[in-house]
Amino acid sequence: MSNSELRLERNVELSAETKAIAEKELRETPERVREALERLRELLKENKDIYFGDDDELLTIFLRPCKWYPESALALMRRVAEFKRDNASLLDGLVPEHEKVAFLEHKVVNVMKGRDHKGRRLLIVNVGGSWNPKKVNADQLFRLFYLIHLAAMLEPESQVRGTVVLMDFYNMGWSQTMGFTPSFSKRLLTFIQDAMPLRLKEVHFVKQPRIFDVVWRMFKPFIRDKLRTRIFFHGSNMSSLHKHLEPSHLPADYDGQLPAIDYSGADWYPVIDHVMPHIDKWNTYGFVKKA
Template sequence: MTSNDFRLERNVELSAETREIAERELRETPERVREALERLRELLKENKDLYFGDDDEILTIFLRPCKWYPESALALMRRVAEFKKENACLLDGLLPEHEINSFLEHKVVNVLKGRDHKGRRVLIVNVGGSWDPKKVTADQLFRLFYLIHEAAMLEPESQVRGTIVVMDFHNMGWSQTMGLTPSFSKRLLTFIQDAMPLRLKEVHFVKEPMIFNVVWKMFKPLIREKLKNRIFFHGSKMSSLHKHLEPSHLPADYGGELPTIDYSGAEWYPVINEVLPHIHKWNTYGFAKNT
């Protein structure tokens, strides 16, 4: 296993194939990019209650999921600011070091080393028996998810191709069920649906037991149609998962052809720590502070 297995693909030119996807799905052309960047900068100057960086990298993070419509990107910025304000108790000044124990000692969140067959990043969230809510609370679980998204948003390929989430409920019991509180459900879904500047393409629930229905009853009323159409349930049938994620790009844990996962968030922690300057800046973004 080399260090290249765990790295961010930041400041990388889009591949030719990804450029085609960007143009086809996101309306991305050189002329439209220039115009959108210029217009979004103007809108930020006009909306003085918002404070965000105005360099190309930051603006592109918001423009790509909004298909290069500046007004939509500004609306996304405003929703991000609202979310950060409403969840300040969890997110204010959040740094990777604050959750170092959760990353290093507990195998709750993980990112597959490679991308899937469509070039998408795959986040694994283990909320079954391997998760002890007394050691990693639901709030901490969300903070881990948030820190990972801060890193993922920096990858141009991920901005265009999107991301996948696999929720693994293997050996889920009452302690995990009770750990996924209504407040956590509401916060997570608000974030995903309103305030995450990434293209979430699919969410796959795997190995969910009967007790999972208790959790689903909490989640279901909060899920809007767009996200609902991207959620898939597979139980223990990995052949069902393979209709969406090809076995050639999946580990044996999910019936794939790749080796069983032998790494965790511990290997990804240094990668996220490498983008501390970005995380520090991100912590200052949102509603402008009164001076």
């Protein structure tokens, strides 16, 4: 497989079908878009304690998951700023180069090269036996998630149709179980539920062994009702997974009709690295630092 098949769909006009979804689910119309962009710019000028860019692309990233309500988009920006502040030790100045080894040498995170049957991006996280927490610890795992979301937020189709996460726990042992800490669990769920400007539609747990219960007990207290309804457990029952993700759009790894995955985060790394200008700008956003 050539890396050219792995690409970010940035600056792509929405398909007619996606436009219809945007209007139905997100209240997206040309007039509402114009009004919301203008109002959010005004709100940013009024709220001088936070700084974000005000170009259409960036503001749309926040407005779409908030259904084009400017005040809600501003609240999301504030939560992003708070999360960046509260996790500065992990996120300040973060760029792909900092986790290059984790991307290139460890097959922990991957993004399906195509979309699922509903046009959504599918992130696959391998935290079973193939994950070595001594080489890629929980903090690094989170940083990988974070860098991937910085790229995914640039895709108009993903902004509208949303994303799906598949957590693969195949051959999980004690070393992987102990790699999950309460602090990691809380940080990840705070990020997903409060500070991620993407529509997370579903989370699927597959091939989880009994030992997974230890991990679940750490995650469960931090999961709110909205996210709870979007989490599904399948174990080794791929027919159960297929009720949500059609086999025609899944690889053979999950009893799908597509070839087995032969690419990894190493192949996606150049794609993420290519959006460095966006990442550099993102690192400047948040609360205005006092002189």
